[in-house]
Amino acid sequence: MPLVPTSSIVDAACEARVGAAAFNVIHLETAEALVSAAERTDIPLILQISENCIRYHGSLLPITRATLALAEASSARIAVHLDHITDADLVHQGIGAGVGSVMVDASALPYEQNVTATAELTAWCHDRGVYVEAELGKVGGKDGVHAPGVRTAPEEALAFVRETGVDALAVAVGSSHSMHERTAVLDKDLIAELHATLPVPLVLHGSSGVPDDELRRAIAAGMTKINISTHLVSVFTHSIREALGADPALVDSRKYIKPAREAVADEAARLLDVLGTPAAVPGQLAAQAPAPG
Secondary structure, three states, rough: OOOOOOOHHHHHHHHHOEEEEEEEOOOOOOHHHHHHHHHHHOEEEEEEEEEHHHHOOOOHHHHHHHHHHHHHOOOOOOEEEEEEEEOOHHHHHHHOOOEEEEOOOOOOOOOOHHHHHHHHHHHHHHHHOOEEEEEEOOOOOOOOHHOOOOOOOOHHHHHHHHHHHEEEEEEEOOOOOOOOOOOOOOOOHHHHHHHHHEEEEEEEEEEHHHHHHHHHHHHHHHEEEEEEOOHHHHHHHHHHHHHHEEEEEEOOOHHHHHHHHHHHHHHHHHHHHHOOHHOOOHHHHHHHOOOOO
16 A cells, blocks of 8 residues: 555544554564554554664665555555654655655754754745654753753744744653653643644653553543654563573574564553544543634
């Protein structure tokens, strides 16, 4: 199936009041697992390639082309997205390779510099029909904008969206990157206020640390795009540890990577059902959330 635009997945999720799942690719095996999960559930999926992933592989093109090829060969509705890109050259390379959306990350910069850098890249991307996500940053803390105590101010976020022209905004509402336990509690009142204030979809980064029910409540309050990486990486690693622990003489990597790939596919499919089916959103909570601003 041809690539699906990220915008169509996010817009459809907004209309249906479900989550648009965005899961990160680490290497070919995780990309294969995620595509398998999307095919199994028939729920759209955004495959994300981060700048950290690109740095790990040494360059953008091999992992990006492999991910695009998997998406295009799949029967599932899949988009490919560049995640947390701070280097404009990588944006240019990715769009040239066929990626249809990008998260421009200038959040470590002071507000005015963030606005300038984001607006320039957004205009360049829009000229090429590319969907742009960004985040409103606050300097400080290991996780910057997504340190647990940081919160996005709705009026500042509205000004940022208007000044930059971005299509979606990642907001700080209580999640944090790289959490290994799913214990985060989100500020649902703030999510609802941001949803009512902003004219663009909301994106939740750091969703690996958020339990299923809390993700459902966040979606009901107005969150749309849900990014998950660390949790699925942990599933992959745990499976490999189990396989090697059970057989210390095992040397054929295919014999421990294959079950790890299958474990990620199983968990990704489960998460797709949590995020992407209307029944996952409690009706009472959904009724409380206002329409997009």
